[in-house]
Amino acid sequence: MNMTQARISINGPNDLLTTIPLLLGFKPEHSLVVVGLAARQLQCTFRVDLPGSADHLEHLPDLTGQLSLNECDECVVVAYGEKEVAEASIERAAARLFNAGIPPLDRLRVADGRWFSLTCDKPCCPPEGTPIPETSPASCEVALAGCYAAADRAEVAELLAPAAPGRRAAVERAVAAALAAEADLDWATQRSQDLHAIDHWMSTTALPGPDDIASIGLALGDLDIRDYAIRRICTGQFESNRLDLWTWVTRHMADDLRAPAATVAGFAAYRFGNGVLALEAFDTALKSSPNYRLAQMLRAALQAGYPPASLANIGTAELEAAGREE
Structure with a gap:
């Protein structure tokens, strides 16, 4: 539920x-x-x-x-x-x-x-x-x-704290390898792989290792893939909106690559009704990329008190078009 x-x-x-x-x-x-x-x-x-x-x-x-x-x-x-x-x-x-x-x-x-x-x-x-x-x-x-x-706000913030240095270093190496491999792929193949990765990891209860963290984190940097993940969250089919997955990916990405994953984590938390974690996630995204528009929009909506159900159309129509300006 x-x-x-x-x-x-x-x-x-x-x-x-x-x-x-x-x-x-x-x-x-x-x-x-x-x-x-x-x-x-x-x-x-x-x-x-x-x-x-x-x-x-x-x-x-x-x-x-x-x-x-x-x-x-x-x-x-x-x-x-x-x-x-x-x-x-x-x-x-x-x-x-x-x-x-x-x-x-x-x-x-x-x-x-x-x-x-x-x-x-x-x-x-x-x-x-x-x-x-x-x-x-x-x-x-x-x-x-x-x-x-959680015991206090600090414990909530810890859910998004950077992972251990060794684990982040392993993901950084995987990111470099993934970027090199992507250079040899055509757009359609890359898109198909990215969509499959989102579907696969949202449909399991497991958490990805370094190679798959890198793949998911980089995939979310594509606005179409990010918005696809958001639409999947909006279906309400996944346990806790797979908050554990999105925070896990956020924690392992390099600082300059965290904004997309952190924004998706914040969206998942917001839709689930956890405004405190959502705010922490949007702040994390904006520390990484101060002009990341979707994080700005969602943070403003959260602070204004818009109910989670009002986010059902995020990632489509007008908001999807607005996201293209990022």
Whole structure:
């Protein structure tokens, strides 16, 4: 099951709070999280850093536009962190959302493994807080969809960190050999080989060795092949959109060749619903090639809050034509 296809029902704070780390891809700290709902089903999740103190709420980003774009009709506002700044941030965000026509169902603060409700003073929400369980029905459903929570943002970034020097050196040698071999191939033969490589490695659970990493990484440098891979991802047929494959290739390519693979990795993460990993991947692509247009476009769409389902036509029609300008 893909997170873009899943419809997750949230039944109370325990369901919500055990699910948020899985949706974000890491365990939040010093964060404001807004969970958007549509017909009481989970629609989207957005996170921002809390300001440094309650005296600096003007630095708290406004998430009303992102929830409106995702057609949310209600939400829950959650802050992770110290009481004063967390509760002040919750109230600021809740007021903005209420004024935007997306009323908060609840306002929660999380600290030290317990949650505190800012809207309920009944025995079900004691002033000393309620322990957050390890799992819930909703979190199990999200986990079955393939989501997991890293310990922090740094652990997410490590998924795209360069591979060991020896492995990267082996891929660099394979890249040089592949480029030399390609000089003797006609366009149709090369294209057929590249398409076969994409189909083969997307359809297996294995990860390629140096020669095949080089072939895939170089193939993605052709915009037609890159867009073909993106269209295959959009079918939703592949486990976790083969994120493991795309991050694996990204980690092994030389810095100046990483942008295409990193962009495909980011797209796969975005379509799967892992915005944090997607952002890391787009940033990786743009560090390699600052003007790589598709990475720029997708990063902007992600930050604006466009839902993953809206990316179904990426790689075709107008966007495919726009990509030719890179």
